[in-house]
Amino acid sequence: MTKYLLYMVQMHLTFRRAELESLADLYNIKINLDSYDEQSPFLILDLENDKQAQNLVKRSILCKAIYEYWGEGENYDKLHENIQNGDGYEGRKLNCKSNTFKFEFESFGGNHKKTMKDKINTINQFAYLELDGEIDLKNAQDTYTLIETYDLINSHETSKMASHIYFGRLIQRSDRSAMDVFDLKKRPYKGTTSFESELSLVSCNIAQVKPGTIMYDPFAGTGSFLVAGGYYGALVMGSDIDGRMIRGKGASYDITENFKYYKMEQQFLDVMTMDFTHNSLRSNLIIDTILCDPPYGIRESIKVLGARDPTKFEGKEDIEINGEKAFLRKDYIPTKKPYSLDSLLDDILQFASERLPINGRLAFWMPTANDENVETIIPLHENLELKYDCVQEFNKWSRRLLVYINRGDEFNGPENHGTKRSTTNFRDRYFTNFN
Numbered sequence: 001m002t003k004y005l006l007y008m009v010q011m012h013l014t015f016r017r018a019e020l021e022s023l024a025d026l027y028n029i030k031i032n033l034d035s036y037d038e039q040s041p042f043l044i045l046d047l048e049n050d051k052q053a054q055n056l057v058k059r060s061i062l063c064k065a066i067y068e069y070w071g072e073g074e075n076y077d078k079l080h081e082n083i084q085n086g087d088g089y090e091g092r093k094l095n096c097k098s099n100t101f102k103f104e105f106e107s108f109g110g111n112h113k114k115t116m117k118d119k120i121n122t123i124n125q126f127a128y129l130e131l132d133g134e135i136d137l138k139n140a141q142d143t144y145t146l147i148e149t150y151d152l153i154n155s156h157e158t159s160k161m162a163s164h165i166y167f168g169r170l171i172q173r174s175d176r177s178a179m180d181v182f183d184l185k186k187r188p189y190k191g192t193t194s195f196e197s198e199l200s201l202v203s204c205n206i207a208q209v210k211p212g213t214i215m216y217d218p219f220a221g222t223g224s225f226l227v228a229g230g231y232y233g234a235l236v237m238g239s240d241i242d243g244r245m246i247r248g249k250g251a252s253y254d255i256t257e258n259f260k261y262y263k264m265e266q267q268f269l270d271v272m273t274m275d276f277t278h279n280s281l282r283s284n285l286i287i288d289t290i291l292c293d294p295p296y297g298i299r300e301s302i303k304v305l306g307a308r309d310p311t312k313f314e315g316k317e318d319i320e321i322n323g324e325k326a327f328l329r330k331d332y333i334p335t336k337k338p339y340s341l342d343s344l345l346d347d348i349l350q351f352a353s354e355r356l357p358i359n360g361r362l363a364f365w366m367p368t369a370n371d372e373n374v375e376t377i378i379p380l381h382e383n384l385e386l387k388y389d390c391v392q393e394f395n396k397w398s399r400r401l402l403v404y405i406n407r408g409d410e411f412n413g414p415e416n417h418g419t420k421r422s423t424t425n426f427r428d429r430y431f432t433n434f435n
């Protein structure tokens with residue numbers, strides 16, 4: 001086993017751990033998180049080899065990078081001593097004799113840029129490594145990285161001197177640059193419901209969306225999760241009750257256009273206009289992952305196909321216009337009736353339990369108000385293991401990414417379908433500012 005230093009972002013903390021565990025599981029990597037600390041962006045991990053370290057981090061959004069761990073200290077003297085006394089130091093040093101190299105400087109806790117002179121002085125302190133290889137700033141074989149951490153002195157100031165320093169050899173940078181690629185600002189087709197890129201990508205990682213599998217978003221809207229899923233190599237399909245979302249805004253602004261823009265057309269199966277509660281996907285179609293952001297009922301209340309008072313429509317199926325059944329005409333607008341978020345979430349869980357393969361994941365976002373001493377009741381299904389409940393806090397409300405694994409009929413887990421979980425109407429509360 002070799003020690004590696006994982007450098008993570010210090011945000012979305014519940015998502016961070018879930019993403020790390022999910023990626024480790026996806027690549028069959030055993031990691032021990034006993035020393036994982038939510039308050040720290042650093043974690044030292046024992047892994048079998050560099051390949052494992054690469055796999056763990058290459059598609060991560062909430063990690064920054066992983067390094068072969070060489071040492072640490074509360075000042076430079078202690079750091080150098082620690083490096084030279086480290087297990088395997090002599091073996092690691094051998095590469096320094098021949099490999100091309102460069103140094104990188106990172107800081108955590110404030111923006112502490114070093115001058116070139118400071119950098120050269122710091123690098124010169126590493127003469128004991130006998131770095132005889134050429135310096136190569138573009139394609140170095142080894143990138144040695146110093147990460148200095150600075151403490152907060154008060155709410156707006158950090159210490160001038162680093163309080164801790166880590167040193168390691170870069171193994172793999174994470175994929176945070178994908179956040180810019182999928183930034184909504186640059187996306188051709190988007191709308192008010194589009195989901196921001198960072199947490200769309202993280203959601204895919206936690207849902208373990210993988211190449212060659214089928215991912216389905218039943219509330220596709222403008223397709224934010226579909227493009228994220230396509231990026232991870234899944235074949236994606238979606239549906240939405242609102243045909244306007246599916247049709248987009250003219251020929252050059254629709255979900256297909258986004259896939260062209262990202263050069264991922266081959267990942268896109270299709271989208272269709274469909275009420276999720278009247279799902280027409282054939283029942284033996286294997287869906288490997290379901291990832292969605294169901295309607296919260298904020299912009300408009302939740303509606304599904306049907307009539308509030310079905311008796312009003314009795315016998316009307318036979319109405320014809322110009323010899324064509326009215327309900328088969330293109331301009332037919334079906335009636336809709338209100339539906340509760342509780343029932344919709346029950347339906348999603350039931351659908352996932354029927355359609356996902358064993359160990360397949362369902363991940364969806366759910367809003368909760370957090371200004372009351374009211375327990376948030378998470379929807380549960382007897383076949384689905386609730387694996388993660390990751391919370392993104394806003395001022396007066398929060399939203400959660402709930403992630404379930406289908407364990408099948410034998411699982412017999414706790415369930416609460418059919419129960420009223422939300423005590424108050426989230427939409428009303430949202431518009432009255434949760435007072």
Ligand SMILES: C[S@@+](CC[C@H](N)C(=O)[O-])C[C@H]1O[C@@H](n2cnc3c(N)ncnc32)[C@H](O)[C@@H]1O
Pocket residue numbers: 191193194195218219220221222223224225239240241242245274275276277292293294295296302303304305
């Ligand atoms: C929160 S938005 C999802 C937005 C989407 N993630 C995106 O990137 O734009 C919820 C979507 O669910 C759709 N919807 C509402 N009720 C539905 C139903 N019964 N069946 C299918 N879609 C529904 C809405 O039209 C809306 O587009």
